[in-house]
Amino acid sequence: MQEEYLKRWRLILGGDEADGTGVSLSKEEIRMDECLEAVYDSDRSAGLGSSAPKVSRWLGDIREFFPQSVVQVIQRDAVSRLHLHELLTEPEMLEGVVPDVHLVATLMSLSRAIPEKSKATAREVVRKVVDELLRKLAGPTQQAVTGALNRSSRRRNPRYNEIDWNTTITKNLKNYQPDYKTIIPEIRIGYGRRRKAMKDIVLCIDQSGSMGASVVYSGIFGSVLASIPAVSTRMVV
Known part of the structure; x- marks a missing residue:
C-alpha cells in the first residue's frame, strides 16, 4: 500500500529533480506519466504541440488510464494550458473527447470558427451534455418550481x-x-x-466569456422551466 501511495506521488511530482520517492514505474505507469507530462510539464516535454494524430492518441490514452471525471479535468487543462482550441474545430478530435459542460462552453466560444465539416460533430457533443444535464436537473427543478x-x-x-x-x-x-x-x-x-407554486420566473444571464459554463446551465434551466405550462418564463441576457 505504501508503494502505491509513493507511485501516486511520483506521478504528481513528475519525476527527475522533483522526484524524491525513489520508486520505479511499470511500463503502463510510464505511459500514464507521459499523458500527464504532456499537459502539466509541457515545457520540458514539448507538450502535445499542434499535431492532430498525437492529440488523438493522447485522448485515447487518458480515457484508458483515468476515470471519466478525471479525463474531463485533464482535457479542460490541456485546452487552456496548451491552447488546443483550434484542434476542437476538427471532427476527428471532437469524436475523441469526453463531453462535459466546460467543453460545450469552449465550443460555444469557437462557434464562428468551427468549419462546416465539424458542425454536426460539435452539435452531437453538445447534445450529449445537454441530454445528461436535463436528465439530472429536470425533476428537481420542476418540483422546486411547482412546490414540494x-x-x-x-x-x-x-x-x-x-x-x-x-x-x-x-x-x-x-x-x-x-x-x-x-x-x-x-x-x-x-x-x-407545501407552498404556492411560482407563476412568473425571470432568468438573468451573464454571457461574458468567463461565464460560458453558467450560460449552458442557465439555458437548460430555462428550457426546463419553459416546459412547465403553469409557469411564465423569460430570459434577460
Missing part, C-alpha cells in the same frame, strides 16, 4: 406526480375487475403542496 409535496395533507383529483398510490389503490379495491385483473381508479387521492 406535503405528504401530511390529501387532495382529490391530483396531478399524476402527486398521486398517493397506496391510498388510491386501497380506496378503489371495490372496483377490482377480475376479468382484467386490475383496479379501476374511480377515486384518486393525492398529496397537497
Whole structure:
C-alpha cells in the first residue's frame, strides 16, 4: 500500500529533480506519466504541440488510464494550458473527447470558427451534455418550481406526480375487475403542496466569456422551466 501511495506521488511530482520517492514505474505507469507530462510539464516535454494524430492518441490514452471525471479535468487543462482550441474545430478530435459542460462552453466560444465539416460533430457533443444535464436537473427543478409535496395533507383529483398510490389503490379495491385483473381508479387521492407554486420566473444571464459554463446551465434551466405550462418564463441576457 505504501508503494502505491509513493507511485501516486511520483506521478504528481513528475519525476527527475522533483522526484524524491525513489520508486520505479511499470511500463503502463510510464505511459500514464507521459499523458500527464504532456499537459502539466509541457515545457520540458514539448507538450502535445499542434499535431492532430498525437492529440488523438493522447485522448485515447487518458480515457484508458483515468476515470471519466478525471479525463474531463485533464482535457479542460490541456485546452487552456496548451491552447488546443483550434484542434476542437476538427471532427476527428471532437469524436475523441469526453463531453462535459466546460467543453460545450469552449465550443460555444469557437462557434464562428468551427468549419462546416465539424458542425454536426460539435452539435452531437453538445447534445450529449445537454441530454445528461436535463436528465439530472429536470425533476428537481420542476418540483422546486411547482412546490414540494406535503405528504401530511390529501387532495382529490391530483396531478399524476402527486398521486398517493397506496391510498388510491386501497380506496378503489371495490372496483377490482377480475376479468382484467386490475383496479379501476374511480377515486384518486393525492398529496397537497407545501407552498404556492411560482407563476412568473425571470432568468438573468451573464454571457461574458468567463461565464460560458453558467450560460449552458442557465439555458437548460430555462428550457426546463419553459416546459412547465403553469409557469411564465423569460430570459434577460
